[in-house]
Amino acid sequence: DAKTTQPPSMDCAEGRAANLPCNHSTISGNEYVYWYRQIHSQGPQYIIHGLKNNETNEMASLIITEDRKSSTLILPHATLRDTAVYYCIVRATGNQFYFGTGTSLTVIP
């Protein structure tokens, strides 16, 4: 069961930062925040995950609030190829991944 809330859709101008929010107010202390994305007609792609510290990799940054009840995925310089559905998932180690409805991000030229 998805325990996250995300806006159904967002737009972002090409070259700008895309900030995708996620609420997970019932997150438990042992649950990680994961982000995946699904580009049209492709399989879901892992982006990043974190527990309580902010994380950064070559694809994105993950900012988790101090109370861990919400997080933001940041794509620093969005390109047209970043147009996809972005899923925020909370999951404890050993548990399954349950996908919600995600945020459909459209990057506009």
Place this chain on the structure above:
Amino acid sequence: DTAVSQTPKYLVTQMGNDKSIKCEQNLGHDTMYWYKQDSKKFLKIMFSYNNKELIINETVPNRFSPKSPDKAHLNLHINSLELGDSAVYFCASSLDLGNTIYFGEGSWLTVV
């Protein structure tokens, strides 16, 4: 080289037929999964296998039978196909049950 590969990518078949979708991963992972994504784009887990043993079997009709001949393969066999089985089926794998999941590109099944 594709890490998680599925075949066939597209499959159109008639109601009542039996079909299989094959999945292979070359990541050396111990755990493999099947997910189903329906027309409304909801992605739901169907099965999870760890070291060739069934770990998770969500509420799936028994017409669906996964088979894992070894840790690198998890095939999905579907008997007596129904119209409602039309969906995209994704295979995935992870190092073990606690780790990040990596997905294949999906198999588009259409039952007519």
